[in-house]
Amino acid sequence: MVLLQISEPGKSPSPHLHRRAAGIDLGTTNSLVASIRSGTPEVLLDSDSQHLLPSVVYFGSISEVLVGQKAYLKSSVDPLNTLSSVKRFMGRGIKDIKKLGSQLPYDFLIPADGGMPKFKTSAGEISPVEASAEILKVLLSRAEESLGGILDGIVLTVPAYFDETQRQATKAAATLAGVKVLRLLNEPTAAAIAYGLDQDREGIIAVYDFGGGTFDVSILRLSSGVFQVLSTGGDSSLGGDDIDRAVAKWICERACLNDNLNPSLQRELLVAARQAKEVLTSSKYAEINVAGWIGSLEIEVFESLVAPLIEKTLVCCKRAVRDSGIKLTDITDIVMVGGSTKSQIVHKKVAETFNKKPLADIDPDRVVAIGAAIQADVLVGNKPEDDMLLLDVIPLSLGIETMGGLMEKIIYRNTTIPISKSQEFTTFKDGQTAMSIHVLQGERELISNCRSLARFELKKIPPLTAGSAKILVTFQVDADGLLSVSAKEMTSGIESFIEVKPSFGLKDQDIARMLQESYGNAKEDMLIRALREHQVDAGRLYEDLLVALKKDGRELLNNDEYNCLNLALVDLKDVCNDEDCRKISQQIEITSRASEEFASRRMNVSIKKALAGYNIDDLENEV
Amino acid sequence: MKNTEFSCDYFELFGLPISYEIDLVLLEKRYQELQFKFHPDRHMRSTPQEQHLAVQYVSLINQAYIELKSTLFRARYLLSLQEKSYLNDSYTLHDSKFLMEQIELRDELAEICQLTDPCVARGELNHRVEKRYEEIKNIFKNHFSQGNFELAAETLAKMQFLDKFLTELKQLDEELENLN
Numbered sequence: 001m002v003l004l005q006i007s008e009p010g011k012s013p014s015p016h017l018h019r020r021a022a023g024i025d026l027g028t029t030n031s032l033v034a035s036i037r038s039g040t041p042e043v044l045l046d047s048d049s050q051h052l053l054p055s056v057v058y059f060g061s062i063s064e065v066l067v068g069q070k071a072y073l074k075s076s077v078d079p080l081n082t083l084s085s086v087k088r089f090m091g092r093g094i095k096d097i098k099k100l101g102s103q104l105p106y107d108f109l110i111p112a113d114g115g116m117p118k119f120k121t122s123a124g125e126i127s128p129v130e131a132s133a134e135i136l137k138v139l140l141s142r143a144e145e146s147l148g149g150i151l152d153g154i155v156l157t158v159p160a161y162f163d164e165t166q167r168q169a170t171k172a173a174a175t176l177a178g179v180k181v182l183r184l185l186n187e188p189t190a191a192a193i194a195y196g197l198d199q200d201r202e203g204i205i206a207v208y209d210f211g212g213g214t215f216d217v218s219i220l221r222l223s224s225g226v227f228q229v230l231s232t233g234g235d236s237s238l239g240g241d242d243i244d245r246a247v248a249k250w251i252c253e254r255a256c257l258n259d260n261l262n263p264s265l266q267r268e269l270l271v272a273a274r275q276a277k278e279v280l281t282s283s284k285y286a287e288i289n290v291a292g293w294i295g296s297l298e299i300e301v302f303e304s305l306v307a308p309l310i311e312k313t314l315v316c317c318k319r320a321v322r323d324s325g326i327k328l329t330d331i332t333d334i335v336m337v338g339g340s341t342k343s344q345i346v347h348k349k350v351a352e353t354f355n356k357k358p359l360a361d362i363d364p365d366r367v368v369a370i371g372a373a374i375q376a377d378v379l380v381g382n383k384p385e386d387d388m389l390l391l392d393v394i395p396l397s398l399g400i401e402t403m404g405g406l407m408e409k410i411i412y413r414n415t416t417i418p419i420s421k422s423q424e425f426t427t428f429k430d431g432q433t434a435m436s437i438h439v440l441q442g443e444r445e446l447i448s449n450c451r452s453l454a455r456f457e458l459k460k461i462p463p464l465t466a467g468s469a470k471i472l473v474t475f476q477v478d479a480d481g482l483l484s485v486s487a488k489e490m491t492s493g494i495e496s497f498i499e500v501k502p503s504f505g506l507k508d509q510d511i512a513r514m515l516q517e518s519y520g521n522a523k524e525d526m527l528i529r530a531l532r533e534h535q536v537d538a539g540r541l542y543e544d545l546l547v548a549l550k551k552d553g554r555e556l557l558n559n560d561e562y563n564c565l566n567l568a569l570v571d572l573k574d575v576c577n578d579e580d581c582r583k584i585s586q587q588i589e590i591t592s593r594a595s596e597e598f599a600s601r602r603m604n605v606s607i608k609k610a611l612a613g614y615n616i617d618d619l620e621n622e623v
Numbered sequence: 624m625k626n627t628e629f630s631c632d633y634f635e636l637f638g639l640p641i642s643y644e645i646d647l648v649l650l651e652k653r654y655q656e657l658q659f660k661f662h663p664d665r666h667m668r669s670t671p672q673e674q675h676l677a678v679q680y681v682s683l684i685n686q687a688y689i690e691l692k693s694t695l696f697r698a699r700y701l702l703s704l705q706e707k708s709y710l711n712d713s714y715t716l717h718d719s720k721f722l723m724e725q726i727e728l729r730d731e732l733a734e735i736c737q738l739t740d741p742c743v744a745r746g747e748l749n750h751r752v753e754k755r756y757e758e759i760k761n762i763f764k765n766h767f768s769q770g771n772f773e774l775a776a777e778t779l780a781k782m783q784f785l786d787k788f789l790t791e792l793k794q795l796d797e798e799l800e801n802l803n
Contacts, residue, residue, distance in 0.1 A: 182667065226655050315800045322793065379667050389659055415689070418663060420682035478678055479663040540668065592670065599669075603676060606660075 019152040019536075021182070021380035022143040023190070023372025026132060026156060026170065028087040028213030028239055029339060031055050032366060033139040034373035035147060036382070041194070041370045044146045052365060053138060055212075056084040057131045059123035067138045076271065079105045079263040081121045085241055088213045089128040090173075091165035092116065100237060105263035116169070129173045136177035150532055153182040155376035157368050159214040160186035161234030161395045163441050164453050164483055171480070182379040184480040187211070188218035189229055189392055190371030191337040194362055196222045203332030204230075206321075208350055208358065209368075210313060211338035213239035217317045219324040219331070225387040230324035231414045232395050233316040238309065240277070240340040246305045247273035247297070255293035265291055277302070281342045303345045310349050317353060323414050334358040337367050391416050394481055398453075400473060401438035403428065405447050410475050413443065417481055422474040424490075431463040435471060439485050458487045460494050534584040538576045541588060545569055545595055548602065556601045568594040632704060633687035643701060643764045645691060654688050695786050698763050698779050702772065709776040716780050725784055728752065732788075736795070749792050756785045 022035040022044075030052040034043045043051045050069070058064075058071035059081050066074065075082040088100060094110050094117050107120040118125040143151060158170050167184055174181045188207035195201060202222050209216040216234035220227055248269040252261075261269070272290035276297050279286035286297045321328055336358045340346060350358050362370065378388055393416055399409040402425075411421050427435065435458045442450030461469050470490040477483050488495045546569065553562050568591045575587045634641045637653040659665065661684065666677045690696045702709045716722060731748060735741045759781050766775040 183664070224655070226658070318800055319797060322796065379664060381668055387659075389655075389662055389664065391658060391662075416685045418678045418682045419685050420679065421686065476678070476682065479681075544668065596670075596672075599673060603673060607680070 019380045019382055020143075020147045020149055021153055021155070021373075021376035021382065022140075022147070022151055023155045023185075023369050023374070023376045024136065024139055024157065025187070025190075025369040025372060026087065026135065026158075026173075027055055027368075028085050028211055028241065029055055030212070030365065031135050031139060032369040033143050034366070034369035035143060036373055036377040037147075041373045041377075043366045043369055044142055046142055053135065053142075054084075055087065055135055056082060057086070057126075057134045058082045059119075059121035059126055059131075062123050065123060065134060067134050076264055076267045079267045080107050081123070082267075083119055083121070083126065083131045085213055086128045086131040088237060088241070089116065090132065091163070091167070091169035092128075096237070105266045129169050129176060132170070132173035133176035136173055136179070140177060140179055151179060152380050152536065153180040153376065155183050155185050155190075155372040155379065156181050157185050157187045157190050157372050159209075159211070159234065159236055160188050160216040160218050160229075160232040161214065161236045163236070163396055163451055164398075164481075165451065166236065167481055171482075181480075182376055184482075185372055185375055185390075186216070186218065186229070186232065186392055186395075186481075187214075187368045188216045188232065188335075188337065189220065189227065189390060190369075190375065191335055191362075191367045192218070192220045192222070192227055193371035193374050193388070193390070194367045195333070195335050195359070196227060201333060204326055204330050205333045205335055206317070206331050206354060207335045207337060208313070208317065208341065209234075209337035210340035210346060211239050212340070213237065213241050215239060215313050215316065217313070217320045219320050219326065226389050226391065228391040228416075229393045230326065231320045232393055233320035233323065234395070235312060235316060238312060240274075240338075242309055243277055243306050243340065243343075244270050244273040246309065247276055247302070250297070250301070250305055251288060251290060251293065251295075254295055255291060257291065257293075277343070281344065306343065306345060310346060314349060314353050317350075328354065331356065335367075336360040337364050339365055392479075392481070393417060394419075394477055396441050396451075397443055398439070398441050398475055398477070398483060399450075400425075401440060401447050406445055407440050407442065407447050407450050410473070411477060415477075417477045418479050420474060420476045422472050425471045425473060426467050427461065427464065427469045427471075428466055430466050432466070432469070433461050433463050434459045435461060435487075437473060437485070437487055439483070453483070454485070456485075456487075458489065458494065460492070461489050462492050464491075531579065531581045531584075534581050534588070535577060538572060538584050538588055541591060542569065542572050542576060545572075545591065548598070552602055552605070553598075556605065557598060561598070565594050565598060633691055633700065636684065636687050637691065639691070641701070641704070643698065643767050645697070647692070650688070650691055654684070657684050694760055695779075695782055698760075698767070698775075698782060701767060702776055702779060705772055707772070709772050710779075716777065716784075718777070718781070721781055721784075725788075728788060732791070732795075741795075741799070745792065745795065749789070752785055752788055752792070756782065756789065759785060 020035075022033050025032045032043055032051055032053065034041055036042075045051050046053070053068045054072045056068065056071040056075065058066040058074045058078070060066070060074075060078070071082055072084070075084060083106070089097060093115070094108070097104070097108075097117060109118045109120050109125050111117070116127055116129070118127045119131070140151065140154075154174070156170060156174055158167055162170070171181055171184060188209045191207050191209060192205050195205065205220045205222060207216070207218045207220065209218075214234065214236050215238045216232065218232040219230045221230055251269055251273060268290055272288055276286035276288050280297070280299055280302050284299050286302075288295050288297055321331075331354060334350060334354050334356055336347070336350070341360065341364050347358055375390065377383060393414045394411065395413060397409045397413045398411045399407045402408045408423075410423050411419060425435075436455060437458060438447070438455045439453040440447055440450040441453055444450055458471060461471070471487055472490055473485065473487045475483060475485055486495065545565070549562075549565060549569070553565070557565065572587050572591045575584050578584055632641070636657075637650055639645055639650065639653070658681065661677055661680050663674055663677045663681060666674055669677070690700045699710065728748075735744045735748065738744060759778060763775055763778040763782060766772075766778055
């Protein structure tokens with residue numbers, strides 16, 4: 001716990017202390033981790049000097065869990081125990097998954113409560129969240145080795161078009177991997193940071209992010225260090241995987257294979273399709289040899305296979321431009337992100353649509369991780385003088401169910417976050433004492449076409465005639481794009497609050513259980529990690545409080561309060577490097593309590609100052 | 624937390640005079656300044672309560688920015704600041720000439736939807752309605768600045784009509800794209 005940092009740009013509030021932070025791009029096909037080293041963002045390599053970690057996890061048995069290339073090699077040999085592209089299953093129910101394709105090479109276990117399906121493997125039932133956590137753990141240990149210690153936090157990227165349930169599931173995976181998430185960052189926004197800061201760009205940037213399993217487009221305005229997202233659009237189940245599948249289907253037809261293939265053959269076909277796609281990024285044709293069929297795929301045929309998929313992305317682009325309120329000609333740069341933009345046809349079509357040559361100076365595979373690393377470095381506090389700020393938006397509208405199965409929007413898509421919005425509703429029956437609130441996300445009018453996020457009941461409404469009770473429903477979306485909803489009956493003051501934990505997400509107790517299981521064998525590590533975290537927290541609180549006291553202490557506190565806080569500070573300094581975790585945490589608690597009132601007074605003074613900053617005289621001078 | 628400390632009108636928040644005509648460049652500049660000071664990203668090392676406070680405060684800044692930036696929302700917000708209530712959800716327009724014009728616009732839209740290639744006609748209609756909205760907006764500005772709030776409220780209702788029409792045109796665009 002630390003006091004609110006209210007510092008002027010350019011003035012560091014505390015002595016410089018370098019903290020370890022990383023940016024992680026948890027991709028459908030590949031994942032990466034990057035960090036700032038000696039002032040430059042760098043993608044971190046594994047012991048074989050590879051930067052890409054294939055997002056594949058092999059669950060051979062409880063003691064044999066492989067991640068990355070080693071797991072990828074198992075995919076045709078042992079397909080049911082090798083999970084790939086799990087990102088496409090994050091926060092999804094069985095209905096969504098069926099839409100991904102008629103044939104999926106997995107054994108699913110479908111939970112009775114309609115939650116996220118699990119994969120049946122030799123290591124037990126594995127949820128997509130657990131599989132993602134395994135990938136994260138490998139990247140975290142790569143970063144810790146490389147940076148020389150435990151991380152203070154990460155920025156984890158998500159497709160901009162991910163909805164609430166997908167974001168929650170991603171955050172749960174990080175919790176499970178045992179790391180603090182500083183922020184969930186939208187992938188195209190991360191790419192824009194990497195480009196914007198790298199080249200000091202100003203203007204309007206369109207980011208076209210076509211990855212392994214998702215497509216995003218964001219329109220951003222860059223000016224004096226502010227990255228303001230104007231609009232975003234996309235499709236969270238459209239990516240390179242779909243290109244592979246289209247090619248695999250074509251091979252099937254050519255090789256006269258029927259639809260009912262065994263999982264091994266399915267995997268082989270997909271691998272062959274992907275290889276052909278990769279060859280075609282720099283060649284006119286690709287030789288294919290799979291399942292006893294030998295043939296060649298010409299680039300023209302390939303392009304006709306992917307054209308409908310690219311067309312879908314272009315429709316999203318047009319909508320995003322329209323939503324942003326700018327004209328197509330206002331766009332100064334187009335940034336290409338994601339493995340699927342390596343195909344020449346994608347470049348050609350994007351250039352045609354925007355009437356401009358797209359940029360790909362930074363490797364489209366690495367650019368998201370690099371942007372995330374830059375943001376992580378800022379958020380963790382390594383650059384207090386930094387003049388960079390991101391203003392992001394929610395991708396999909398939020399609302400509640402009203403009469404007749406309709407969705408009433410409360411917060412519209414492309415609203416800058418954080419945002420809070422209230423709307424008044426009333427009862428429709430005489431004497432009605434309870435009201436059920438159904439929270440939804442989506443653009444369509446009928447609730448059956450929207451995603452259901454949560455339901456809760458507001459009870460004990462005073463029995464009044466229909467239409468006279470006033471129920472105020474408030475939606476609060478935080479800077480990660482995550483939602484909480486509260487409802488209040490205005491005449492009685494009865495309140496109800498819910499942190500939206502979508503039914504497709506994991507329940508808190510599940511996460512707690514999984515955490516315990518994974519820590520069982522690593523207890524010692526955990527203790528060391530906890531001790532170090534406490535020491536860092538104590539040191540931080542000490543520094544910040546010291547600076548705050550020097551600056552405002554005499555002004556905002558009376559003598560007694562001032563002395564009391566100073567005393568607490570001395571005690572805190574004594575335990576900063578203690579080996580006893582409990583002792584440190586006790587002293588942090590005492591000091592935080594003692595400083596609460598001081599913190600609150602500082603915040604109020606600061607807000608008043610900000611409000612009083614503009615008087616009419618200034619105004620006339622500036623106008 | 625003392626949220627009441629935040630209660631000020633949106634114009635005050637951005638240090639702008641209460642008026643329908645505003646300096647959008649200055650609004651933008653003040654918006655960025657406030658964001659730099661209070662955005663949750665700038666307070667990552669604060670206590671949870673303080674971070675919560677920052678989220679609430681920036682939510683207010685974002686909402687205020689939306690309301691002031693839009694010519695329609697700004698008009699409505701200005702009327703809501705008046706002591707007497709001029710805003711009514713079920714406002715009935717009595718200007719039959721204006722209503723006639725709306726009916727004609729809707730007929731025209733229905734005809735456009737029947738065309739095989741509606742793009743050009745749609746674009747022309749959009750342009751015309753946008754121009755009309757500008758005219759009505761200027762009428763609002765005059766009524767409001769002269770303190771004719773009743774008339775301003777009636778003009779606002781007309782602005783809402785046209786705005787809704789423009790939104791529907793946009794939706795038509797989306798539908799067309801999804802079909803292609």
